[in-house]
Structures are given as C-alpha cells and as structure tokens.
Amino acid sequence: MGGLVLTRQRRAILEAIAHRDDHPTAAGIFALVSARHPGTSRATVYRTLEKLAALGIIRKVCHPGAVVRYDPRPERHHHLLCRLCGAMIDVEAPGIQVTALPAKPVQGFVIEDYAIEFRGVCGVCRRGNRRKRAAGTGRKA
Numbered sequence: 001m002g003g004l005v006l007t008r009q010r011r012a013i014l015e016a017i018a019h020r021d022d023h024p025t026a027a028g029i030f031a032l033v034s035a036r037h038p039g040t041s042r043a044t045v046y047r048t049l050e051k052l053a054a055l056g057i058i059r060k061v062c063h064p065g066a067v068v069r070y071d072p073r074p075e076r077h078h079h080l081l082c083r084l085c086g087a088m089i090d091v092e093a094p095g096i097q098v099t100a101l102p103a104k105p106v107q108g109f110v111i112e113d114y115a116i117e118f119r120g121v122c123g124v125c126r127r128g129n130r131r132k133r134a135a136g137t138g139r140k141a
C-alpha cells in the first residue's frame with residue numbers, strides 16, 4: 001500500500017497545521033515543515049498536501065480570488081474572508097446554520113459539497129482602523 005512511504009511526511013505536515021486555525025497556504029506550510037525538518041523538499045510538501053486533501057484528512061480551500069489554503073478541519077464549515085488582510089477565519093457563529101446536503105439530485109445534479117465565504121473586514125483590521133483614527137485625537141480606544 002505505497003501509503004506507508006508517505007507516513008513521515010504526512011505526520012510532519014499534520015503536526016505543522018493541526019493546531020492552526022489561520023488556514024495556511026502551501027508555501028506557509030512548507031516553511032513550517034522545513035523549519036522543523038530541514039531538507040524536506042517543496043515538491044514533497046505540495047504533493048503530500050494534495051494527497052491528504054484527496055483522502056479527506058485535511059481540506060483544500062479554494063475561494064475565488066483568494067490563494068489556495070489548507071485547513072486541518074476536514075468537516076464542512078464556512079469561512080469569513082477579510083478583504084483587507086486576507087485572513088480566513090472559521091465561522092463559529094451558531095446563528096449561521098450549516099445546511100445538510102439534499103438527499104436527492106437537484107436539477108439532475110448530485111451535490112457533494114459546498115462552502116460559503118462571507119467577505120468583509122476582520123476584527124483585527126477594524127481595531128487597526130479605529131486605533132489609527134483614535135491616534136489622531138490623542139486618545140486611546
């Protein structure tokens with residue numbers, strides 16, 4: 001089962017991203033992995049990411065207009081996308097429901113998955129803007 005050969009790389013990658021909720025890019029993950037495991041090739045990391053995503057162990061997140069990111073949460077969930085800093089944040093708000101997939105084909109189309117991206121401005125950017133404005137008045141927000 002050729003998969004065994006990949007075990008070390010897989011483990012290194014999964015360790016690198018397991019506790020991250022910032023949806024790193026392939027380049028970012030390569031930097032993390034090669035810092036801990038010098039000598040790991042970029043191609044190996046990229047290939048292993050593709051494989052882990054294909055196996056459903058991690059999730060490949062491709063939103064239009066945004067770079068491809070990888071997500072250690074394989075289950076369906078949605079994202080907040082900041083148009084200022086590009087941050088991608090998991091939606092945790094209970095008010096935003098995750099709709100179950102229809103059991104039957106829709107217009108002859110079998111729906112397998114979906115993802116919603118909510119675009120706007122993240123908390124950090126909003127605070128940054130406030131701070132800039134507050135600095136002008138000489139008061140701290």
Ligand SMILES: [Zn+2]
Pocket residue numbers: 082083084085086087121122123124125126
């Ligand atoms: Zn932001």
Ligand SMILES: [Zn+2]
Pocket residue numbers: 023071073077078079089090
């Ligand atoms: Zn996510």
